[in-house]
């Protein structure tokens with residue numbers, strides 16, 4: 001598709017969504033949000049098995065482009081951030097979360113504000129060693145948005161998430177790894193190859209099983225009994241898949257006598 005601020009590419013079962021405003025560290029502007037909505041139309045219509053989310057240049061995503069808010073504020077006009085969120089950010093985060101595919105974020109550089117929210121839509125986050133996660137919201141007098149208030153405590157614990165939100169703090173890639181936000185770190189030059197390798201390993205697996213794992217693990221059941229019931233229902237469906245049947249046949253068939 002002819003996008004200007006993003007790129008969407010496809011290679012078999014792997015799709016790549018690349019934020020492409022490198023001079024602004026991929027900060028989000030309205031036309032870019034519109035392109036992301038179109039990209040999601042395409043991804044929803046034909047879901048890949050794996051979606052890679054990454055940024056062009058030295059940043060991943062610096063969050064909302066603040067220069068887009070400048071004219072209104074400089075003119076003394078009111079800005080309606082609630083409307084901005086309900087019209088753009090909230091659907092974006094909701095739709096990424098609802099995609100029936102595995103999402104890998106390859107955080108190639110700084111992720112700030114809503115950029116952290118985007119990274120948190122991923123099931124697995126890989127990061128370059130020089131990546132940083134900056135809770136920029138606080139610095140500009142805002143609270144966390146783009147799903148960060150929901151997803152960050154879930155990943156790193158509520159105390160750490162709150163302290164980061166209160167201080168507008170930043171964590172480096174190593175801390176993000178230590179705190180479980182990131183799955184693995186790579187040298188910047190190796191990140192794309194490592195991401196591709198992970199994506200290829202995933203597409204060799206069962207898409208249905210991955211969807212089930214995602215459903216079971218991302219939305220925590222309210223009780224053990226509820227979890228057991230959901231597991232049984234998932235497993236019941238997966239037991240009928242070609243993937244499972246072929247794997248059992250391959251693994252457990254009696255070996256020919258020598």
Ligand code: T3D
Nearest residue numbers: 023024025027062063064065066067084112113114136137
């Ligand atoms: O508005 C709504 O709808 C509500 C939603 C809000 C959600 C949010 O995301 S709020 C948070 C917004 N983001 C920020 O406040 C981050 C601002 N940026 C920074 O603090 C720094 O740029 C970074 C720490 C991210 C990176 O620092 P550094 O030193 O590596 O790079 P830099 O030189 O600051 O940035 C490079 C260029 O990108 C620079 O432009 P220039 O000087 O080369 O012309 C910089 O101004 C620009 N840039 C970076 N972030 C933004 C941005 N331009 C506009 N908006 C940005 N968010």
